[in-house]
Amino acid sequence: MARTVFAERRRRFLNAMDDGVAVFKSWPVHPRNGDVEHPYRTDSDLFLLTGFDEPETMAVLVKRGDQRNYILFVRPRDPEMETWVGKRAGIEGALKDFGADEAYDSAQFFDRLPALLTNQPRLYLEFGLDTPFEGRVSLAIEALKGEARKGLCGPWQIIDPRSILWDMRLIKGDEDVALLEDACAITVAGFKAAMQAVTPGMNEGELAAVVEFEFRRRGSHRVAFETICAAGANAATLHYIRNDATIADGDLVLIDAGAELGMMSADISRTFPANGVFSLLQRRAYEWVLKANDAAIAAVKPGTTYAKVHEAGLKVLVEGLVDLGALKGKVKSLVETGAYRPYFMHRIGHWLGADVHDVGPYFVDGASIPLRQGMVITIEPGLYFADAPATPKELRGIGIRIEDDVLVTHKGRRVLTDALPKAVADIEALMADRGAWWKAVQPVTVPVRKKPGKKH
Ligand SMILES: [Mn+2]
Numbered sequence: 001m002a003r004t005v006f007a008e009r010r011r012r013f014l015n016a017m018d019d020g021v022a023v024f025k026s027w028p029v030h031p032r033n034g035d036v037e038h039p040y041r042t043d044s045d046l047f048l049l050t051g052f053d054e055p056e057t058m059a060v061l062v063k064r065g066d067q068r069n070y071i072l073f074v075r076p077r078d079p080e081m082e083t084w085v086g087k088r089a090g091i092e093g094a095l096k097d098f099g100a101d102e103a104y105d106s107a108q109f110f111d112r113l114p115a116l117l118t119n120q121p122r123l124y125l126e127f128g129l130d131t132p133f134e135g136r137v138s139l140a141i142e143a144l145k146g147e148a149r150k151g152l153c154g155p156w157q158i159i160d161p162r163s164i165l166w167d168m169r170l171i172k173g174d175e176d177v178a179l180l181e182d183a184c185a186i187t188v189a190g191f192k193a194a195m196q197a198v199t200p201g202m203n204e205g206e207l208a209a210v211v212e213f214e215f216r217r218r219g220s221h222r223v224a225f226e227t228i229c230a231a232g233a234n235a236a237t238l239h240y241i242r243n244d245a246t247i248a249d250g251d252l253v254l255i256d257a258g259a260e261l262g263m264m265s266a267d268i269s270r271t272f273p274a275n276g277v278f279s280l281l282q283r284r285a286y287e288w289v290l291k292a293n294d295a296a297i298a299a300v301k302p303g304t305t306y307a308k309v310h311e312a313g314l315k316v317l318v319e320g321l322v323d324l325g326a327l328k329g330k331v332k333s334l335v336e337t338g339a340y341r342p343y344f345m346h347r348i349g350h351w352l353g354a355d356v357h358d359v360g361p362y363f364v365d366g367a368s369i370p371l372r373q374g375m376v377i378t379i380e381p382g383l384y385f386a387d388a389p390a391t392p393k394e395l396r397g398i399g400i401r402i403e404d405d406v407l408v409t410h411k412g413r414r415v416l417t418d419a420l421p422k423a424v425a426d427i428e429a430l431m432a433d434r435g436a437w438w439k440a441v442q443p444v445t446v447p448v449r450k451k452p453g454k455k456h
């Protein structure tokens with residue numbers, strides 16, 4: 001992504017903050033065992049302001065009147081370490097390629113912090129994330145207050161910068177939307193492959209691997225979250241990630257997966273029959289969920305609220321539960337009493353962006369916030385009939401979720417995932433070619449965008 005995008009975000013953040021110093025920090029590397037680490041992903045807030053994705057990084061933004069300063073603390077170049085684990089930008093790269101006004105070795109951060117904080121009115125620091133780090137920052141502030149007779153003072157106020165940044169992140173810019181479109185296109189390819197690769201007797205894990213195989217070879221280097229591939233009753237576990245059961249003939253298969261691209265996440269769910277054809281009852285249940293998906297998507301537009309979108313989907317789901325015989329009574333009172341909760345226990349969706357469950361408020365002062373152009377929300381109604389005594393017998397083992405990613409536009413909405421079939425006839429048509437994927441698979445290694453582009 002162009003460097004100017006990150007510079008523009010820093011400019012917007014600096015404009016929104018009051019005079020003071022803002023510090024953003026990368027996540028630590030998480031050891032797995034021995035010399036092995038869990039795959040590293042830096043903090044989304046830090047990345048969105050810097051484009052810098054290495055560990056042991058601190059970004060400092062300083063604002064004093066008209067003066068602005070952008071300082072990066074990074075791991076220095078280290079030929080020996082780089083031989084083992086790969087290239088680093090280093091201090092030179094932080095200045096040259098990432099637009100920092102000043103850059104230092106991250107080991108110097110606490111040596112330089114007192115000077116950065118001296119006589120600054122306030123510090124912006126995300127707290128509650130790395131308490132040892134926050135503790136050291138607090139001690140540096142306290143030490144400065146002890147220098148009052150020399151005319152020195154540290155900031156009196158500490159403000160969480162997420163109060164600014166998360167509002168910014170809620171509204172996606174053109175470059176965010178472009179990345180999301182690509183992440184969705186890659187994810188759609190993964191789902192189509194799964195629908196054309198599945199066959200009864202296969203293991204859920206193998207099918208999940210087909211999805212992720214398509215993600216990888218189409219330029220996504222990691223999943224936005226652990227792939228959920230759940231056959232039959234496993235689909236009633238919302239975040240089922242064991243993916244180790246055999247897919248039986250007659251099962252519905254629920255896949256919920258997303259490719260991450262350039263630190264932006266897609267998130268799609270589809271449910272389809274393992275053998276390519278819905279049974280009559282599966283189809284009936286499925287079409288209620290699809291109707292709820294359509295109703296909630298149709299409700300997405302600027303000015304409406306998250307709560308109204310949820311209600312639009314929920315009402316249809318409850319109608320479905322009555323029709324399917326899972327609930328008895330009037331839809332309105334079933335909604336009010338929450339009687340549907342054994343079968344639909346989550347909200348209609350969530351903000352989507354750099355994080356799959358993206359940041360940003362849903363309610364302000366207790367009121368559901370209105371949707372605005374540039375927000376991206378998932379719409380993911382579901383019905384889950386666990387294999388449990390309380391579930392009507394014939395419905396047991398049916399779990400359905402249909403999830404799309406929806407951009408709020410000037411006048412309405414754009415479904416970023418509409419290239420992926422969800423009508424029964426369209427799914428069955430795609431699956432008529434079942435098994436074709438295995439024969440047709442050829443190397444692609446073609447990124448969605450012609451040029452992968454520099455990531456900063
Ligand atoms: Mn989701």
